[in-house]
Amino acid sequence: MKQIKKKRWSDYLWIVSSTYFILGFFSIAYAWVGLLCLGTALIVSIAGGGKIWCNSYCGRGQIFMHVGNTFHLTRRAAPPRWLSSKCFRNTFLAIFLLTFAEVIYVTVLVAQGLQDMHQTIHLFWTFDVPWNWTYTEAISPVHAQFAFGLYGLMLTSLIIGIVLTIVYRPRTWCVFCPMGNITQMISKAKAKE
Amino acid sequence: MSKFKAQIENGRCVACGVCEKTCPREAIRIYKGCYADVNDALCIGCGLCAKACPAAIITRVERIKEEERD
Numbered sequence: 001m002k003q004i005k006k007k008r009w010s011d012y013l014w015i016v017s018s019t020y021f022i023l024g025f026f027s028i029a030y031a032w033v034g035l036l037c038l039g040t041a042l043i044v045s046i047a048g049g050g051k052i053w054c055n056s057y058c059g060r061g062q063i064f065m066h067v068g069n070t071f072h073l074t075r076r077a078a079p080p081r082w083l084s085s086k087c088f089r090n091t092f093l094a095i096f097l098l099t100f101a102e103v104i105y106v107t108v109l110v111a112q113g114l115q116d117m118h119q120t121i122h123l124f125w126t127f128d129v130p131w132n133w134t135y136t137e138a139i140s141p142v143h144a145q146f147a148f149g150l151y152g153l154m155l156t157s158l159i160i161g162i163v164l165t166i167v168y169r170p171r172t173w174c175v176f177c178p179m180g181n182i183t184q185m186i187s188k189a190k191a192k193e
Numbered sequence: 194m195s196k197f198k199a200q201i202e203n204g205r206c207v208a209c210g211v212c213e214k215t216c217p218r219e220a221i222r223i224y225k226g227c228y229a230d231v232n233d234a235l236c237i238g239c240g241l242c243a244k245a246c247p248a249a250i251i252t253r254v255e256r257i258k259e260e261e262r263d
Binding site for chain 1: 205207208209210211213214223224225226227244245246247248249250
């Protein structure tokens with residue numbers, strides 16, 4: 001019954017996302033590219049494109065699909081209902097925004113010389129994982145600090161997403177993805193116009 | 194007309210687009226980035242979208258029963 005749909009170039013964006021995460025191990029400067037992804041998703045929805053970013057261009061979502069569908073690393077179990085509740089999604093969005101604000105705050109402290117650059121990746125809002133092997137000389141300590149923060153956020157979501165794909169279904173992360181939530185809010189506001 | 198069709202809880206839909214990609218009949222579209230919308234005329238009730246939906250908010254329902262409810 002399942003028809004094979006013709007692949008589009010956008011179906012291969014998982015390669016871009018995978019490259020992003022791999023490059024972060026070698027030079028933290030590449031972490032800045034993550035802002036481009038976040039920014040594009042927002043701009044597209046503000047421009048009236050709805051959630052086309054999530055639907056077709058999110059490389060991370062495609063990684064989760066490959067983990068589950070290509071490598072069959074998924075139980076295909078239904079996730080708990082509270083995961084898709086507005087309360088949980090908005091709470092998670094608030095946590096994400098606070099974490100992002102903290103990343104900016106620490107960057108400002110480094111810029112003002114009040115703190116040294118932390119060559120660590122902050123994972124799961126708790127663990128500071130040493131990231132000393134990464135090349136940081138390409139950018140200033142201030143830029144590197146922001147890159148470490150952003151990469152930590154990105155890696156945290158990737159790990160959570162892969163775990164949820166295995167435990168539940170591919171792209172369970174998307175149910176409460178902060179960017180997906182924001183772009184859906186924008187889309188709903190635009191649809192009412 | 195098939196006996197079953199897909200039914201989506203619009204209020205909980207996160208419009209991720211997994212169902213749209215999964216549907217072999219292209220019977221699902223994401224409406225303006227808000228929620229997934231099923232075209233009842235095209236849906237054959239295969240249930241693939243229900244199995245793939247990451248939020249598990251799609252159910253396969255019997256058309257006749259639904260009409261009786263209305």
